[in-house]
Structures are given as structure tokens and as C-alpha cells.
Amino acid sequence: MSDFSPEWLDLREAADARARNASVANAVAARFALRGDLRILDLGAGTGANLRATSALLPERQTWTLVDHDPALLDVAKSKLIQWADRHEETGETLLLEKGRLRITVTFKTADLARDTQMLLDEKPQLVTASAFFDLTSEDYIRTLAKAVTAAGAAFYATLTYNGLQKWTPHRPADNQMTAAFQRHQMRDKGFGPAAGPLAPSHLVDQFRINGHVVVEGDSPWRLERNDRMLIDELIRGYAVAVTESGGVDAKAVVGWVNVTRTAAFVGHTDVFAAPP
Incomplete structure (x- = not known):
């Protein structure tokens, strides 16, 4: 599985929180509006950002299990x-929050x-x-997960799954070549088998529909501008590393692409909510 630093x-x-699709979020809130409590399993929880962003949509009493392969991130x-x-209280391994x-x-x-x-x-x-x-996971993993979530009688909410769309400002001729090489890198094995990469959103929608869930989906792109300078710069560096690892783009072309000062970027994501009928 890929590792992500707390700094990244x-x-x-903040960009993730801005990008979340409001219509999909409203569907989540409506689904659970009459409940008093809810048990939530958060996969690949990282630093807990998903809980912070999603909890406001859910009932007053919530029990979250945050799961990650990296114990340092959970700390x-x-x-x-x-x-x-x-307010907070720690009871053994359990954290109680207000x-x-x-x-x-x-x-x-x-x-x-x-x-x-x-x-x-x-x-x-x-x-x-x-x-x-889910763009890090495989089609087989998504298929198995959808069956297991259905068997558990649970609903499912995935945000910010990369869908392959990219646009850089200013545009440069090498952008398309770099994007294609990045997509190839995205589909390498990240620990789950060959990664679904930008195909992950469509696999999620298809598999949950096949298993009888009602699915709501919507775009949740990053629309990055001058105030997001640090994130744009970090994206460019990360893309350059991935493209270099995947090959197919001349090293000189990669360096030239990195050295372009970008004033804005669009990175496509998709949010998916699936619930039993």
C-alpha cells in the first residue's frame, strides 16, 4: 500500500473539504436524518480528516472505527x-469527543x-x-468490498476518488503526455493488486448497483488557484516522481514541465454514496 505523510x-x-459534492453529502445526511446513533467504519483513515468532514452529516451519537495500515498516522x-x-476524554484505547x-x-x-x-x-x-x-485499490478489491458491505447491510460513502481528469493553467503541450504517464503509474499495484486508478469511481458505482444498492454519485474536483500555491507545487513534484518511475517521458521533458509556474489546477474526483433500498 502507498504511504502518505501527515504533511501531505x-x-x-482544506482542498478536499471544499471539493466534496454537496448533493451527495445531502443524500448521506437525509439517509440518516431519523437515526439517533450510527456505527461507522473508516477505511484508510490517515489523520482522521474524513471523520472531521463527514461527522456533521450524521446523527448526534456516532461510533467510529478508524483503520489504517500506518500506526503513526493513527497517532x-x-x-x-x-x-x-x-471536549475530549480518553478511556483506555477509546477516545470520547464532543x-x-x-x-x-x-x-x-x-x-x-x-x-x-x-x-x-x-x-x-x-x-x-x-x-x-479507492483509486489505490484494485477492481477485485472493490468487487469483494461491495459484496461484503451489502452482506453486512451497511451503506457506503466514498469521497474524493480520483477519476483521471486534469487541467493545468497555463496549459503546456507536455500536459497530456504527463497525464497519460501518471495514469499508468496510478494503475500499478499499491498492495491490493493492479490498481483501479482513474477507473475506480465507475467500478464503485457498477459494483454497488450490481449488489442492489441505490447509488448517488457526483463530481468533487479540486479547483486550485493562487491561494493553493503550496498544494499545486507539491502535486507537480509528486506527479513528476510518478511519471519518472513509470517511464515513457523523456527526463528533459519532465524537468521542463516541472519548471512551468502554474497559477491554477483542476484535478477530478468523484463522490459515491450507496445505500440499501
């Missing part, structure tokens, strides 16, 4: 959630999601969530 996750959190998540909350009207219980689990997802679903969550995760 911090850098993207950061605990610290950030404590800072985010109005945030406005919300009462949130959080547990943290280190797991290999390529192997342990079914075991996590055996605990019968009512909502399975993830953010910026």
Missing part, C-alpha cells in the same frame, strides 16, 4: 481529533486492508466510509 494529508485537507489522527473537538451537538466515540485499528477488510466488516458497521482511497 494536512496540505490537502496523528488521535492528536488532531483532540485538537478539533470542543463537537457541538455531536457525541463521538472513536477507536483506532492498525490493519492490512488488503487482507483484513472482511474481518472489520464482521463487526457490522452501519456505514462504511473512505476518502481518497
Whole structure:
């Protein structure tokens, strides 16, 4: 599985929050509006950004299980959630949070999601969530997950899944070549088998519909401008590394592409909510 630093996750959190699709979020809120409590399983939880962004859509009492393969990221998540909350209490391995009207219980689990997802679903969550995760997984993983979520009777909410769309400002002739090479790198094995990459959103929609869920989807692109200078720069550096690893683009062309000063960027994502009928 790919590793992400806390610094990178911090850098993207605000852009992710702005990008979330409001119509899909409203569907999530409407689905659970009459419930008083909810059990949530968050896959690839990182530093806990998905809980911070999603909790406001959900009932007053929430029980979250945050799962990641990197225990250091989960330690950061605990610290950030404590800072985010109005009040907190630690009871053993459990974190109790108060945030406005919300009462949130959080547990943290280190797991290999390529192997342990079914075991996590055996605990019968009512909502399975993830953010910026499924493009790293394989079509087989998505197929198996959709069946398991359906068997558990749970709903599913995935945000910020990369869909392959990119646009850079100013445009340069090498942009399309760089994008194609980046897509090839995206589809390398990230620990789950050959990655779905930009095809992940369509696989999610198809598999949950095949399994009988009602699906709502919507675009959630990053629209980055001058105020997002640090994120744009980090994206460019990351893309250049990926393209260099995937090959197919001359090293001189990569350097030239990196040295263009970009004033804006559009990066496509898709949000998907699927629920039992």
C-alpha cells in the first residue's frame, strides 16, 4: 500500500473539504436524518480528516472505527481529533469527543486492508466510509468490498476518488503526455493488486448497483488557484516522481514541465454514496 505523510494529508485537507459534492453529502445526511446513533467504519483513515468532514452529516451519537495500515498516522489522527473537538476524554484505547451537538466515540485499528477488510466488516458497521482511497485499490478489491458491505447491510460513502481528469493553467503541450504517464503509474499495484486508478469511481458505482444498492454519485474536483500555491507545487513534484518511475517521458521533458509556474489546477474526483433500498 502507498504511504502518505501527515504533511501531505494536512496540505490537502482544506482542498478536499471544499471539493466534496454537496448533493451527495445531502443524500448521506437525509439517509440518516431519523437515526439517533450510527456505527461507522473508516477505511484508510490517515489523520482522521474524513471523520472531521463527514461527522456533521450524521446523527448526534456516532461510533467510529478508524483503520489504517500506518500506526503513526493513527497517532496523528488521535492528536488532531483532540485538537478539533470542543471536549475530549480518553478511556483506555477509546477516545470520547464532543463537537457541538455531536457525541463521538472513536477507536483506532492498525490493519492490512488488503487482507483484513472482511474481518472489520464482521463487526457490522452501519456505514462504511473512505476518502481518497479507492483509486489505490484494485477492481477485485472493490468487487469483494461491495459484496461484503451489502452482506453486512451497511451503506457506503466514498469521497474524493480520483477519476483521471486534469487541467493545468497555463496549459503546456507536455500536459497530456504527463497525464497519460501518471495514469499508468496510478494503475500499478499499491498492495491490493493492479490498481483501479482513474477507473475506480465507475467500478464503485457498477459494483454497488450490481449488489442492489441505490447509488448517488457526483463530481468533487479540486479547483486550485493562487491561494493553493503550496498544494499545486507539491502535486507537480509528486506527479513528476510518478511519471519518472513509470517511464515513457523523456527526463528533459519532465524537468521542463516541472519548471512551468502554474497559477491554477483542476484535478477530478468523484463522490459515491450507496445505500440499501
